[in-house]
Amino acid sequence: MSLIYRLASRNLFQDRLRFVATIIGIVFSIVLVTIQLGLYLSFERMVTTMIDHAPADLWIVPLGTKCFEDPSLLDEHDRDHALSVQGVAEAIPVVIGFTQWTVPSGGTTPVFIIGSDASKTGLHPWNFVAGNLETLSTPHAVAVDRTYFGRLGITKIGDTTEIRDQKAQVTAITAGIRSFTTTPYVFTALEPAQVYMGSGPNKVSYFLINVSPKANIDHVRAQLLEHLSKVEVLTPDEFRDRSRSFWLFGTGAGAALFAGALLGIIVGTVIVAQTLYSSTKDHLIEFATLRAIGSSSVYIHKIIICQALLSATIGFSLAAAISLIIVKSTAETALPIVMTPELTAGLFLLTVFMCVASALSAIVQVIRIDPAKVFNQ
Numbered sequence: 001m002s003l004i005y006r007l008a009s010r011n012l013f014q015d016r017l018r019f020v021a022t023i024i025g026i027v028f029s030i031v032l033v034t035i036q037l038g039l040y041l042s043f044e045r046m047v048t049t050m051i052d053h054a055p056a057d058l059w060i061v062p063l064g065t066k067c068f069e070d071p072s073l074l075d076e077h078d079r080d081h082a083l084s085v086q087g088v089a090e091a092i093p094v095v096i097g098f099t100q101w102t103v104p105s106g107g108t109t110p111v112f113i114i115g116s117d118a119s120k121t122g123l124h125p126w127n128f129v130a131g132n133l134e135t136l137s138t139p140h141a142v143a144v145d146r147t148y149f150g151r152l153g154i155t156k157i158g159d160t161t162e163i164r165d166q167k168a169q170v171t172a173i174t175a176g177i178r179s180f181t182t183t184p185y186v187f188t189a190l191e192p193a194q195v196y197m198g199s200g201p202n203k204v205s206y207f208l209i210n211v212s213p214k215a216n217i218d219h220v221r222a223q224l225l226e227h228l229s230k231v232e233v234l235t236p237d238e239f240r241d242r243s244r245s246f247w248l249f250g251t252g253a254g255a256a257l258f259a260g261a262l263l264g265i266i267v268g269t270v271i272v273a274q275t276l277y278s279s280t281k282d283h284l285i286e287f288a289t290l291r292a293i294g295s296s297s298v299y300i301h302k303i304i305i306c307q308a309l310l311s312a313t314i315g316f317s318l319a320a321a322i323s324l325i326i327v328k329s330t331a332e333t334a335l336p337i338v339m340t341p342e343l344t345a346g347l348f349l350l351t352v353f354m355c356v357a358s359a360l361s362a363i364v365q366v367i368r369i370d371p372a373k374v375f376n377q
Contacts, residue, residue, distance in 0.1 A: 008306035025271025026315025032264030034323040038337035040257040046180035047247045048240040054123045056208035063230045067243040071097040073203040085223045087215030092122045093204040095193040102162040103153035111186045115193020125187040131172030143172035148184035163196045269354050304359050312355035
């Protein structure tokens, strides 16, 4: 095995410019795939971040709701009907929707309001870096994420502005609660949210249903559907799947990210295949000599595959280092790139597969070698 490695490394490193071109191709390919898949994972998580943090066994949503951000409305009287169902412990109203934030320095910017009763269990902000949930119970109080300070024109707790011509004061600041639409989330209590949205005091977006400890969720769900009209009752998993399906595939965003990743794989494979093919072609006499002295085709194929594995290991190591730098540099941005251990392992296997598959073109060339060719030189 050591001799195979020695022959493979010498073939690979003999032409340094060609070797550098191979590594650049692999690095470019893997970094591109990492960015595209990292964005996909980030997008996938951010699409359902509110559903993930909502303490609910079931969601009552307007009929035909496509995703969490769908700004349809329910009548708040439906809450009484929901609470009348045996097994329902809580029916928590939530108000969401887009509105306009007045930037103190001038102009306006769209924001996404999320309102829930701050004194009860509901959809509230998390990861506080200043202030706390209790402050949202005060009049005109809102919580924002520090990621959007520049967009909102604020810098600290106590800053005031207007939302839809109504006063708002920042009383809490969070870190890492980012919207995949890049529209800032603004948390507030239920009543102010209804005012900021102009939806009226008897209109809400969702009801978060928590069932009693001994109640059967499926039975409660069926009873809710009987008592309520023009609504859907979804489990958190169903709501997550629906939101992901809409944003990732219904809008074409997921297809675009996958297309970019596929392009990276194709580019890397072509570059590596071309390099390995050229390297093998330049060493046909050496391979013919090995055949002439009795080396089997399998032995020569191992040399070529070893070249491919060396290229994969070196290229992936450099690509992983560059990708980690990119991940860290985007960590505090509106759309961070996510890198998980599973993705890293998958990318390494992808690199190995890409390089080994590229080696097939070189192996085909070696198979055609006539051992007698060495005696004609």
